[in-house]
Amino acid sequence: KAYVFLGGHTGPSTTPDWTDAGLDDAAHFGLSVAGAGDVDGDGYADILIGVPGGSSGAGEIDLYRGSATGVGASAAWHGIGRSWENDEGLGWSVAGAGDLNGDGYADIVAGVFDHDEGSGQDQGRVYVYYGPVDLNSTYGDWVYTGAVIDCHLGRSVAGAGDVNGDGYADIIVGAANCGSDRGKALIFYGSAGGPGSAPDWSLLGENTGDLFGRSVAGLGDVDGDGYADVAVGASGFSSSQGRLYAFRGGSGGTETTAFWTATGSSSSLLGRAVAGAGDVNGDGYADLLSGAPGYGSAKGQALVFHGAANAPSTTAAWHATGDSPWSKLGVAVAGAGDVNGDGYSDIVIGADNNAQGKAYLFLGTASGLAAFPAWTAVGEHPGDRFGCSVAAAGDVNGDGYGDVIIGARDYDDDATASPGKAYVYYGNATGLSTNWDWAATGSSNSDFGVAVAGAGDVDGDGYADVLIGAADYNPGGQPSAGKASLFLGSASGLSATPVWTAVGEAGYDFFGRAVAGAGDVNGDGYADVAVGAYGYDLGTESGAGKVYVYHGSATGFRLAFAWSGSGWGAASDQFGWAVAGAGDVNGDGFGDLLVGAPGHSGGRGGVLAYQGSSGGLSLTADWSFVGGQVNGLLGSAVSGAGDVNGDGYADVIYGARGANWAYVSAGGAGGLATSSILWAASGENAGDEFGAAVAGAGDVDGDGYADLLGGAPKYGTNKEGRAYAYPGNGRAGRGVVPQPARADGSRRPVQPWSLSHAPDGFYLTLSATDPLGRGRARIEIEACPPGAPFGDATCRHRRSGAWKDTTATRSGVRIATTISGLEAETLYRWRARVLYAPYTVTQSGITAPPNPAHSPWRRFLGQTFEADLRTMPTVRVFLPLVQKGY
Numbered sequence: 037k038a039y040v041f042l043g044g045h046t047g048p049s050t051t052p053d054w055t056d057a058g059l060d061d062a063a064h065f066g067l068s069v070a071g072a073g074d075v076d077g078d079g080y081a082d083i084l085i086g087v088p089g090g091s092s093g094a095g096e097i098d099l100y101r102g103s104a105t106g107v108g109a110s111a112a113w114h115g116i117g118r119s120w121e122n123d124e125g126l127g128w129s130v131a132g133a134g135d136l137n138g139d140g141y142a143d144i145v146a147g148v149f150d151h152d153e154g155s156g157q158d159q160g161r162v163y164v165y166y167g168p169v170d171l172n173s174t175y176g177d178w179v180y181t182g183a184v185i186d187c188h189l190g191r192s193v194a195g196a197g198d199v200n201g202d203g204y205a206d207i208i209v210g211a212a213n214c215g216s217d218r219g220k221a222l223i224f225y226g227s228a229g230g231p232g233s234a235p236d237w238s239l240l241g242e243n244t245g246d247l248f249g250r251s252v253a254g255l256g257d258v259d260g261d262g263y264a265d266v267a268v269g270a271s272g273f274s275s276s277q278g279r280l281y282a283f284r285g286g287s288g289g290t291e292t293t294a295f296w297t298a299t300g301s302s303s304s305l306l307g308r309a310v311a312g313a314g315d316v317n318g319d320g321y322a323d324l325l326s327g328a329p330g331y332g333s334a335k336g337q338a339l340v341f342h343g344a345a346n347a348p349s350t351t352a353a354w355h356a357t358g359d360s361p362w363s364k365l366g367v368a369v370a371g372a373g374d375v376n377g378d379g380y381s382d383i384v385i386g387a388d389n390n391a392q393g394k395a396y397l398f399l400g401t402a403s404g405l406a407a408f409p410a411w412t413a414v415g416e417h418p419g420d421r422f423g424c425s426v427a428a429a430g431d432v433n434g435d436g437y438g439d440v441i442i443g444a445r446d447y448d449d450d451a452t453a454s455p456g457k458a459y460v461y462y463g464n465a466t467g468l469s470t471n472w473d474w475a476a477t478g479s480s481n482s483d484f485g486v487a488v489a490g491a492g493d494v495d496g497d498g499y500a501d502v503l504i505g506a507a508d509y510n511p512g513g514q515p516s517a518g519k520a521s522l523f524l525g526s527a528s529g530l531s532a533t534p535v536w537t538a539v540g541e542a543g544y545d546f547f548g549r550a551v552a553g554a555g556d557v558n559g560d561g562y563a564d565v566a567v568g569a570y571g572y573d574l575g576t577e578s579g580a581g582k583v584y585v586y587h588g589s590a591t592g593f594r595l596a597f598a599w600s601g602s603g604w605g606a607a608s609d610q611f612g613w614a615v616a617g618a619g620d621v622n623g624d625g626f627g628d629l630l631v632g633a634p635g636h637s638g639g640r641g642g643v644l645a646y647q648g649s650s651g652g653l654s655l656t657a658d659w660s661f662v663g664g665q666v667n668g669l670l671g672s673a674v675s676g677a678g679d680v681n682g683d684g685y686a687d688v689i690y691g692a693r694g695a696n697w698a699y700v701s702a703g704g705a706g707g708l709a710t711s712s713i714l715w716a717a718s719g720e721n722a723g724d725e726f727g728a729a730v731a732g733a734g735d736v737d738g739d740g741y742a743d744l745l746g747g748a749p750k751y752g753t754n755k756e757g758r759a760y761a762y763p764g765n766g767r768a769g770r771g772v773v774p775q776p777a778r779a780d781g782s783r784r785p786v787q788p789w790s791l792s793h794a795p796d797g798f799y800l801t802l803s804a805t806d807p808l809g810r811g812r813a814r815i816e817i818e819a820c821p822p823g824a825p826f827g828d829a830t831c832r833h834r835r836s837g838a839w840k841d842t843t844a845t846r847s848g849v850r851i852a853t854t855i856s857g858l859e860a861e862t863l864y865r866w867r868a869r870v871l872y873a874p875y876t877v878t879q880s881g882i883t884a885p886p887n888p889a890h891s892p893w894r895r896f897l898g899q900t901f902e903a904d905l906r907t908m909p910t911v912r913v914f915l916p917l918v919q920k921g922y
Contacts, residue, residue, distance in 0.1 A: 147190025381734025555627025
């Protein structure tokens, strides 16, 4: 009997959606099964079932066609073995071969390992049936017969993919008993005439008894070079430990030396079965699945080997170290956005004790962060502590490049005692401006610039705004009550004076010690901000702390806060020491908020998250996590991490500088995970204070996964400090680099919260590679308005035009399209993914699959912004009235 379980958005159904059974005793219907591909070109995949005992022992293959209603009730075609008298047993191994002859139809390959040729025995045979199958023909269109007795050619067969990148699919065949059971594997290349009369590649096993070729598989492209790779299993290797081999494809065909092997444990029979798993972790690399049925006293085991890892690496892929004693590099770290408009995220790092203080910009590239800074800047005077705070400002002047804001909390201009200062540097095609483009100064001893943040677009004009904290501001007899100031962006840059300010409620509240863009927590299309006051006294609970959220609107902020919270409300919690927009951790379309309380529970510290809704943030925390080490100070730093595991939900990162650790918790449909930590990393040495600064880096290598930053400002003998970057995907995946641009023909980049320069859409480019090797691709885009989750009926969809050749290259093909039909003057967030089809899908008469295979959804810079861009107003033309007779 055979069963089909149809897939869905929650996975396969729990009961079979289709079944069929053999008609005869001992037919062994279903001994082998396979997806055939689309053999009739109708756009639906078909399935194959092997029946080696059918047709009086000759064996047969049954083809069932797919359709909009599922699998057909009965077989549409039967392939029958040619040798009744010898119990040939066609159907022992069957597989979809791909399109071997380039006619646009999928083909079928089947093995008959017991075939006897002439007076010989068990040489084996392989059949190929070209699609669309001839319903009146039951025998193969191409046949290859083994020449060596007892080789058992055809014990395993598989479509190999396109191993040489010529546009034709190839097949791989196993003959596990050749050469005293050493075993052998053979590859036949496809062509316009189909496979040739002799194998184009063959290889014997290493040792007698290895059974090399007991299983074979096309893997897809596991190494990302654009060519399909293959795997061969040798289950008898080393007294049945078993071994797997992977061979790399290339322009000259498959290599004869394995580039990867894996050996099983004692008697595990690893390699008895092997298959290409597709891209199970969405990193652009194909993965490998194998069985080891002898493992654990024959309990058995199934194993997946990734073409690339699927979780953040706990080992830093990059670091930078301070260039002078006591520089404390890493005291502040931030994703800078995309300052040079190349589609890769960049980062900015502060070192506030480096004489005047210093900041560094490192650019993202296809291979990750550059080894050397592309830009540096220093403070104006010794002791300014320039770089004590750093942040992405967004695009404050609308030129298409991300800008950066840097604080110097102890800036002293001699005229005013230590007023503090903040600086903005505009992005450009090469990085950041050499000199600052905008600056603002606080009042005497106010600590202005101790915290800086990109606010998003609070008034909906399409320009990013910035928020600056001054935690020691004294509003008339209230020392260190604190202050926060908002400066609006425009075509000419930031306003010279703040358009809005707020101050702490009482002395020593330290209001403004932390400031953050909160995203759009109430879904009204305007950015909101959060301000922390970690010294706030909640009744008799001294230093409990408090956080305030202010909602944006067409006229900016209201004077009164829209939400406030004090977390656990206990003395010395310091709730609000750190605040951050978390992104959308539960995928409901609303921004969420993350708050650190490092003093909680005897200095163990804690972190809390509040979820957004149409009414704003929840009144009580939806998630919390408490540190386990006294004076570990969990919550010293908090940040939205972006989507580090590629599941479409925002993740968060938080540090415990006293414990020397940083952690990531994963988002999901129910919010942040409560039972497990996605990732954790520690400082290299005790006392480094790793976790004093943490940030989502954005996607610095363009693989579609957000990357992570951590700072250890006291690293080194002389506290030089060090900053670290960790790839979100363990190591860089294949390049995706989704990049939005203006739809006005200029193709200038569009940064988050900025204008698309069209009333109804935007332009998008994205790199497409096929994890199965050379194929065809299109891109699909979904754009949603504020407060609408992805998949909502109010979202708009667009697929690019013609299917594009992904090419047999590592970089694939860049695909561009314009999404239109959006509402004017509306904020949108978008996501995009790659759709896949066989290389020959463009052939005349071939229907593309209605629901093609696809990559995971990707977001700009690996982030989970609630707002990616804003459409322009509709242009209205007013004609003058003309009165008759004049």
